[in-house]
Amino acid sequence: MNKSIPDFLLLNLLFLCITLFYSPVQAKSNSQGNNVTIDNGDLLYVIIPKEVTSEFSPTERNYFKEKVEVDRHGFIFLPSQGNIKISGLTTDQISEMLTNNLPKYLSKSDKASVNLIEKRHYIQILGHVTTPGWYNIPESANIQAILSQAGGVLEGADLSRVTISRIGNAKTKTILANIQQYLLKGDTRLLPPLHENDTVFVPLTKTIENPGGTQSSLNTSKIRIFGAVNSPGSYSAPKGMSFLDLLIKAQGEAADADLTKIKILRADGARETFNLQTLLETNESDQNNSFPLINGGDIVHIARLTPQVGMVNSQTGQMIPQTITMSGPGSNGRGLRPFTAPMTPLQAIAQSGGVNDFADTNDIIIIRRVDGKQKNIPYNYDKALDGEMPDVDFQLQAGDMIYIP
Numbered sequence: 001m002n003k004s005i006p007d008f009l010l011l012n013l014l015f016l017c018i019t020l021f022y023s024p025v026q027a028k029s030n031s032q033g034n035n036v037t038i039d040n041g042d043l044l045y046v047i048i049p050k051e052v053t054s055e056f057s058p059t060e061r062n063y064f065k066e067k068v069e070v071d072r073h074g075f076i077f078l079p080s081q082g083n084i085k086i087s088g089l090t091t092d093q094i095s096e097m098l099t100n101n102l103p104k105y106l107s108k109s110d111k112a113s114v115n116l117i118e119k120r121h122y123i124q125i126l127g128h129v130t131t132p133g134w135y136n137i138p139e140s141a142n143i144q145a146i147l148s149q150a151g152g153v154l155e156g157a158d159l160s161r162v163t164i165s166r167i168g169n170a171k172t173k174t175i176l177a178n179i180q181q182y183l184l185k186g187d188t189r190l191l192p193p194l195h196e197n198d199t200v201f202v203p204l205t206k207t208i209e210n211p212g213g214t215q216s217s218l219n220t221s222k223i224r225i226f227g228a229v230n231s232p233g234s235y236s237a238p239k240g241m242s243f244l245d246l247l248i249k250a251q252g253e254a255a256d257a258d259l260t261k262i263k264i265l266r267a268d269g270a271r272e273t274f275n276l277q278t279l280l281e282t283n284e285s286d287q288n289n290s291f292p293l294i295n296g297g298d299i300v301h302i303a304r305l306t307p308q309v310g311m312v313n314s315q316t317g318q319m320i321p322q323t324i325t326m327s328g329p330g331s332n333g334r335g336l337r338p339f340t341a342p343m344t345p346l347q348a349i350a351q352s353g354g355v356n357d358f359a360d361t362n363d364i365i366i367i368r369r370v371d372g373k374q375k376n377i378p379y380n381y382d383k384a385l386d387g388e389m390p391d392v393d394f395q396l397q398a399g400d401m402i403y404i405p
Contacts (some may be wrong), residue, residue: 228257267297328405330359
């Protein structure tokens with residue numbers, strides 16, 4: 001007796017066949033799509049197998065898992081492998097390189113993995129903005145994003161004459177970006193795209209000629225002072241104001257101020273360098289008249305001394321404050337911290353706010369320069385707390401970096 005196969009069974013068989021033939025092709029396509037070339041600024045997710053510690057059973061795996069940013073020179077920093085240049089390599093090539101750098105017993109049983117999270121690039125912004133410098137922004141971001149990263153523009157900035165400088169084929173190309181028009185119309189086509197290593201410049205408003213013959217500018221009523229002062233910012237500019245008057249308004253210089261090379265950028269574009277340290281050490285009777293006058297529109301910058309081990313201020317003969325650096329996602333207080341010997345890692349970590357809930361406290365790295373070379377010293381925070389590795393036996397040195405993963 002012949003029985004026909006129901007239609008729904010035929011459809012299921014057909015679907016199963018298509019799935020079996022299609023899946024390998026799909027997997028291969030996805031694998032190739034993930035193998036991308038990495039450039040400066042890109043954000044990666046790195047997974048590296050680590051030694052199994054006592055907290056893990058022999059069958060468990062211990063991994064370093066971290067978001068890592070490629071710096072402006074094409075390097076990434078990994079606590080276990082140091083600085084590695086990866087720009088121009090694919091994610092597969094980087095994964096293979098990191099695996100080859102592992103101890104043999106780890107590389108035989110497991111592999112490192114590198115995946116791209118986001119394509120980014122470095123852009124420099126200069127001129128009349130709150131915080132000029134280099135910023136790493138997504139490749140899809142526009143010029144408004146870099147202005148925001150730099151803290152916005154200062155009063156008196158001319159948003160109709162913002163320029164983008166781009167170097168290509170040994171030539172510099174200048175592109176005009178009229179941000180003022182964009183703000184009025186909201187048309188994103190007015191914002192030129194940014195390329196890697198572009199320099200964005202925000203100029204001051206030009207001095208304009210009034211019908212009565214006098215000159216004025218939106219910026220001439222303010223003086224700006226920034227750098228190593230206790231209260232940087234914009235201040236009113238009464239006639240006859242001296243640099244000393246401005247410094248008093250800014251609540252004096254910071255402890256690490258370099259008073260030998262104070263820079264004054266005049267409203268007309270002229271530049272001056274002023275040595276306050278020398279003036280303070282002279283015995284002239286008419287000292288008050290030696291301070292330069294500051295006029296509306298001027299910008300004053302006081303640089304900071306760069307602390308180094310054993311560095312002495314040549315002008316005062318006093319030691320410059322020494323520092324260590326707290327780094328890594330597990331630290332609650334990343335950045336430079338004052339260092340006074342003797343100091344242990346527990347003391348330094350406590351003074352910087354301790355570790356957060358996600359810190360890998362078994363694999364802290366102390367990074368130190370020894371004879372011009374980097375030395376990575378492992379440090380176990382938990383064992384130090386338990387007394388298994390007495391913290392007093394480990395003394396930090398000025399210039400050390402404590403990396404808490």
